[in-house]
Amino acid sequence: SQTIHQWPATLVQPVGSPLSLECTVEGTSNPNLYWYRQAAGRGLQLLFYSVGIGQISSEVPQNLSASRPQDRQFILSSKKLLLSDSGFYLCAWRPRLGNTEAFFGQGTRLTVV
Amino acid sequence: DQQVKQNSPSLSVQEGRISILNCDYTNSMFDYFLWYKKYPAEGPTFLISISSIKDKNEDGRFTVFLNKSAKHLSLHIVPSQPGDSAVYFCAASANDYKLSFGAGTTVTVRA
Numbered sequence: 636s637q638t639i640h641q642w643p644a645t646l647v648q649p650v651g652s653p654l655s656l657e658c659t660v661e662g663t664s665n666p667n668l669y670w671y672r673q674a675a676g677r678g679l680q681l682l683f684y685s686v687g688i689g690q691i692s693s694e695v696p697q698n699l700s701a702s703r704p705q706d707r708q709f710i711l712s713s714k715k716l717l718l719s720d721s722g723f724y725l726c727a728w729r730p731r732l733g734n735t736e737a738f739f740g741q742g743t744r745l746t747v748v
Numbered sequence: 749d750q751q752v753k754q755n756s757p758s759l760s761v762q763e764g765r766i767s768i769l770n771c772d773y774t775n776s777m778f779d780y781f782l783w784y785k786k787y788p789a790e791g792p793t794f795l796i797s798i799s800s801i802k803d804k805n806e807d808g809r810f811t812v813f814l815n816k817s818a819k820h821l822s823l824h825i826v827p828s829q830p831g832d833s834a835v836y837f838c839a840a841s842a843n844d845y846k847l848s849f850g851a852g853t854t855v856t857v858r859a
Binding site: 667739744 | 780782784789790793797799837843845846847848849850852
């Protein structure tokens, strides 16, 4: 069966510090991978998605970047965090072909102080 | 630009009654629609989906209705149970790689 791992679960970082959130998927190959953010009281905003190794599409301009160094690994990064980067970050995967549901990780609560 | 809209931020329903959640979309290319349930500090979990070739899909207590001409879908939960208290997200896909989500509706089931 397929599983998705996302860590850490919670993170408190000072303004201006770097960020690295990691997500890995097991039990599937060539998944589409996604990073979403849920800001307080708001819906799920798509930040990045990837359809293959090294392929990253950005949905909104921001202070964050994403990378996919391996087929089942997706990393969300920032060189210098802003207060506005606080939120709940979710990694998700979806099978490459066909219309199906996406499967989410447990999320990372990021608080920038 | 919000292509998927959930205009009711919250819904309160008595246990045993029906919960009806609504969702509207603007992109006529959307052909696959989903509902997710989310508890605080957890990732969303998939509930039910519907393809644009159908107008109804049922799974146990959950039924999703799609009205393509109105660009509207709804989720019916009957009977509502206390464990159904959560945030519900509507999502849509245009057979591309992305899933677009609405802002969510918080459902509270009263005993």
